[in-house]
Amino acid sequence: MKNYFILLWLAGIVILAACEQEKDPVSEPPSDTVVSQEVMTPELLWKLGRVSDIQVSPDNRHILFGISRYDLEENSGNNRLFVFHMEGGEMRELIAGGEGSQRNGRWRPDGNAIGFLAADKDNHNQLWEVKPDGSSKKKISHIPEGITGFEYSPLQNYVLYTRRIKLGETVNDLHPDLPQADAYIADDLMYRHWDQWHDQHYSHIFYAYYDGKGLTDHTNIMDGEPYNSPMPPWGGMGQITWSPDEKHIVYVCKKLTGKDYTLSTNSNLYAFNLENKETTNLTAQGFDGYDKDPVFSPDGSMLVWQSMETEGFESDKKRMMLMDMETGETTYMTEGFDQCASHMTWSSQGDKIYFISGIHATYQIYEVNTGSLEISQVTQGAHNYISLQKAGDKLIGGRQSHAQPTEVYAVTPEGEQQQLSRVNNNILDNITLAHSEERWIETSDGKQMLVWVIYPPHFDKNKQYPAVLYCQGGPQSAVSQFFSFRWNFQAMAANDYIIVAPNRRGLPTFGQEWNDQISGDYGGQNIRDYMSAIDALAEEPFVDENRLGAIGASYGGYSVFYLAGKYPDRFQCFISHCGIYHQESMYGATEEYWFMNHDLEGPYWEEPKPKSYDQFSPHLFVQNWNTPIMIITGARDYRVPYTQSIQAFNAAQLNDVPSKLLFFPHESHFVLQPQNSVLWHREFYGWLNKWLKD
Secondary structure, three states: OOHHHHHOOOOOEOEOOOOOEOOOOEEOOOOOOOOOOOOOOHHHHOOOOEEEEEEEOOOOOEEEEEEEEEEOOOOEEEEEEEEEEOOOOOOEEOOOOOOOOOEEEEEOOOOOOEEEEEEOOOOOEEEEEEOOOOOOOEEOOOOOOOOOEEEEOOOOOEEEEEEEEEOOOOHHHHOOOOOOOOOOOOOOOOOEEOOEEOOOEEEEEEEEEEOOOOEEEEEEOOOOOOOOOOOOOOOOHHHEEEOOOOOEEEEEEOOOOHHHHHHOOOOEEEEEEOOOOOEEEOOOOOOOOOEEEEEEOOOOOEEEEEEOOOOOOOOOOOEEEEEEOOOOOEEEOOOOOOOOOEEEEEOOOOOEEEEEEEEOOEEEEEEEEOOOOOEEEOOOOEOEEOOOEEEOOEEEEEEEEEOEEEEEEEEOOOOOEEEOEEOOHHHHOOOOOOEEEEEEEEOOOOOEEEEEEEEOOOOOOOOOEEEEEEEOOOOOOOOOOOOOOOOOHHHHHOOOOEEEEEOOOOOOOOOHHHHHOOOOOOOOHHHHHHHHHHHHHHOOOOEEEEEEEEEEEOHHHHHHHHHHHHOOOOOOEEEEEOOOOOHHHHHHHOOOHHHHHHHOOOOOOOOOOOHHHHHOOHHHHHHHOOOOEEEEEEOOOOOOOOHHHHHHHHHHHHOOOOEEEEEEOOOOOOOOOHHHHHHHHHHHHHHHHHHHOO
């Protein structure tokens, strides 16, 4: 559940920092300039380019990144690589006129080539290289079944890569005379995860010698191990790093299986020595939670990484830890700093570490002095930084907001921010965007809570609008300045709704106490926080208090089910996406039990029985349901299994509550296919319009 759901439930508008500089940003040549649309629509969302994987060239002068684009009619998309000069000039496609996707773009350390992954004639991803001008394309790897990621070594003598290795036996291996048999056999837990069943394959790390032409002498540094690195489902190449002298590969892995895996978050950092082929667990003692994303200092003497203290708590504080590689001594760099730290990057001299941290539902760039441990905030403004790299005397990051998908920004040490790319200006410059306002509202227990209020694009203060309470998932993921391509505040507000998006109890960026409060208290203070937010906005003259809705996904979907039973006469309609309805059956059918054990405080058969089951399970209050409700789910959701939604829909039908089920047989916790997404939006707004407007 957790921070993974950050990827799902966010959206909104940009408010630029006062110190931001305005220069001509790099723009992609317009392909289909939008002039007929006035506001954001689901179809326009799928026309927006999605910027990812920003990489700075070795000479700190050029930027390489990917742009994903989708064809709604073809129900598919691809990712292409683009390059531009940091000082300005036209952005150009790396390989003009090419077909298919390219990803994992990386500058070769000498700057004379760019490597990337693309499919070969057998449709297996291989490592290819081109010159920075896009010429002289050649295939570097010839690996059976392809590779999933790669990194050049700092001195360019090696390439490490990841690929899937089969270690176990499938039913067809066990019963070779039944080649058409289609089943899974399990004798341990973790037989499925998020949206996939265990297929006896594991992600392993290899390295090979590289001579500028190809790869030779391949070594699997995890040979025979039934573990994954990067860790599924969201781990990327940031979980693997080279030491500057090329003598070590440090990687993240949770070396547990089955029941042990599903009960623990204890991942560790492992250092593989290329000379003696031995692996050392760097965090074996005193590090019981998640340890992730290692980064070496420029001289290789220090290693910094992100660490959580509590085993089994996946939303614990993300601490910055520093290790002296010679002595093994560790330093808690952000001790006393009541915020998280991620995306660490070193200054060129190694005297500072830059990182991203959330504060008041925004994500900003910070720096910590490695000597004094003094921490200072670099950027300000209503936005989120989601990536960070060093480029000479500047920082380069991906930045987004409620009104802007990710773009490339440069940041000076003084915090001045300059937009370098404008991939979607041909669309965003031709529509009217919703306005997002920050409000602080008093909660039922006298606290101050930040609530984003998103107004329709053509807001008229003299009109009355229906209002929609947005319930966040996670449950511990901030309602920040993320731009979501599904739960998009621009598209919601464009339908003439006031969107009320509270940062209720149980969300990060307001200190760890605020974040932790929700664990074991799903139906408690955070639900009252929701009501404080909607009650405050309902008093506004531009809100029609008789036309209120509540929507949400995952924990937000749980919130909707719970509100439907506890406040049946307060709202006029509900929408719950992949929500938890029955806590006991949820515990029995999910897959990551560390989450359930921490957030529900244990299984339902424990004595004494945790209160979550007898006080906070929405099914206990279904007899009170009387408000129209739409329920959405996907068959491949193994985190909150779709039967939770089926139970809720059936109960609504049997109790004669107006209700609708939207079921996606090939989607998971998320709706990812373009046409399914547009269908989701159409049904979503159709339901809201029916009960709040008609």
